[in-house]
Amino acid sequence: MIKIIDDFFNKKVRLTDIDNNVFEGIVVDIRGKEDNEDTGRDSLNIFNGKDCIFFSDNEIKTIEF
Numbered sequence: 139m140i141k142i143i144d145d146f147f148n149k150k151v152r153l154t155d156i157d158n159n160v161f162e163g164i165v166v167d168i169r170g171k172e173d174n175e176d177t178g179r180d181s182l183n184i185f186n187g188k189d190c191i192f193f194s195d196n197e198i199k200t201i202e203f
Contacts, residue, residue, distance in 0.1 A: 140198040142180040152202040161191055
């Protein structure tokens with residue numbers, strides 16, 4: 139699990155999820171757990187040029203900038 143911080147916003151990242159799938163894109167949204175009624179967890183969205191992909195903090199293994 140990764141601690142999601144505001145400094146991630148608008149950064150190009152390479153994210154590996156807990157299933158070892160790798161995603162690359164720009165962090166376009168960050169939400170705190172209080173704003174996520176569905177999951178109750180911190181989360182971020184990355185845009186890979188085609189899709190916007192949602193990740194909760196407990197789904198992220200690593201983030202590289």
